[in-house]
Amino acid sequence: xxxxxxxxxxxxxxxxxxxxxxxxxxxxxxxxxxxxxxxxxxxxxxxxxxxxxxxxxxxxxxxxxxxxxxxxxxxxxxxxxxxxxxxxxxxxxxxxxxxxxxxxxxxxxxxxxxxxxxxxxxxxxxxxxxxxxxxxxxxxxxxxxxxxxxxxxxxxxxxxxxxxxx
Numbered sequence: 001x002x003x004x005x006x007x008x009x010x011x012x013x014x015x016x017x018x019x020x021x022x023x024x025x026x027x028x029x030x031x032x033x034x035x036x037x038x039x040x041x042x043x044x045x046x047x048x049x050x051x052x053x054x055x056x057x058x059x060x061x062x063x064x065x066x067x068x069x070x071x072x073x074x075x076x077x078x079x080x081x082x083x084x085x086x087x088x089x090x091x092x093x094x095x096x097x098x099x100x101x102x103x104x105x106x107x108x109x110x111x112x113x114x115x116x117x118x119x120x121x122x123x124x125x126x127x128x129x130x131x132x133x134x135x136x137x138x139x140x141x142x143x144x145x146x147x148x149x150x151x152x153x154x155x156x157x158x159x160x161x162x163x164x165x166x
Contacts, residue, residue, distance in 0.1 A: 028106070028109065031102055036069070037078075041073070044095050044099070051090050052070055055070070058155070060156040
């Protein structure tokens with residue numbers, strides 16, 4: 001390919017994702033987090049306390065991999081573990097105070113990333129881009145590869161072939 005104007009939309013989207021991930025990783029370094037760990041914290045922030053098994057299912061990794069990830073997050077002070085009130089065999093994981101503060105910093109990073117991505121866009125262009133992106137996502141979810149699947153199943157199907165660092 002001689003110049004970027006000849007690149008397919010798919011290739012440009014892939015490059016944008018790659019560049020965005022790099023920026024996000026750099027901005028999370030001072031928190032000693034990687035994007036996969038940040039994803040766990042966001043799920044806990046949205047869902048509240050969950051078991052390691054529930055978290056593993058939501059992210060699409062094995063429970064032993066989640067155990068390793070949670071151990072690291074606990075050592076860093078971002079999560080706390082406690083026995084389930086009804087079933088002492090189940091350990092619930094939730095955000096610590098430090099984890100909640102971290103979520104606020106991560107939200108700020110996401111806002112910075114959006115500002116970077118949207119530089120030079122008018123408000124109308126931002127809204128249009130969001131609408132078009134949502135439509136592309138819908139198209140992918142309705143494709144024959146994913147039709148009829150719930151999002152948990154899609155996550156398992158699409159995350160398994162990818163490498164995650166926890």
